[in-house]
Amino acid sequence: MRLDKYLADMGVGTRSEVKKLMKKGYVTVNDAVIKNGAFQVEPNVDMVIFNDIPVFYQEFVYYMMHKPENYVSSTRDDSLTVLDLMMEPYKGLFPCGRLDKDTTGLLLITNDGQLAHKLLSPNHHVEKEYLVHSDHPLTKEDMELFERGMTIDGNEEVKPAKIMETGDCEYHLIIKEGKYHQIKRMYQAVGNEVVKLKRLRMKNLVLDETLAPGEYRALSKEELDALKEFGC
Secondary structure, eight states: OBBBHHHHHHHSHHHHHHHHHHHTTTTEEEEOOOOTTTTTTTTTTSSEETEEOOOOOSSSSSEEEEOOTBBBSSSSSSSBBBBGGOOOTTTTTTESSOOOOOEEEEEEEESSSHHHHHHHHHGGOEEEEEEEEEESOOOOOHHHHHHHHHEEETTTTEEOEEEEEEEEEEEEEEESOOTHHHHHHHHHHHHHHHHEEEEEEEEEEEETTTOTTTTTEEOHHHHHHHHHHOOO
């Protein structure tokens, strides 16, 4: 791998910025000063040091965030995005799936497009569990309709969901789709409104409730391994 790409991928700077820093002698590989960006290095074998700090290469990274309200699940927007909450140098980070601006809870932040595609693909039927507070209680008939599958907005079919009442106007809802504003539209279809919405789980990745809204942490090896398991 080219040394300038290695350093740029790890957030040292853009390729052009990295080349300027290298020419000033800020970068060593195996104790030798390297000023040529095309110099080839082997990640995790060669010791790369920038400004006296070792730079270890990590191709993919995975973070669990407790998304707060008023942040957009996007990489770029006129409003604040979830990436504005992160202090990470890695390039190409993005939220895996979208949570509405006023929705809180579990959000996976990564740069692994292949895993994100699998988690979001309708073919894999990945469960997503939410805590929903509604304007008024759902009826028994409403809940049965959710579990049978329903039509929203007159012509859009929604697959069967699982729902359990957990408190006054409070429900745990599990869906395997991710249609635009799906849960809000499901409630609207039965004459109700979502007052508060929080994602608790995606597949087998469960929100770490010790994370305050806006906080994040790297996934553990066990969490990542479980998240990457897909059956036939």
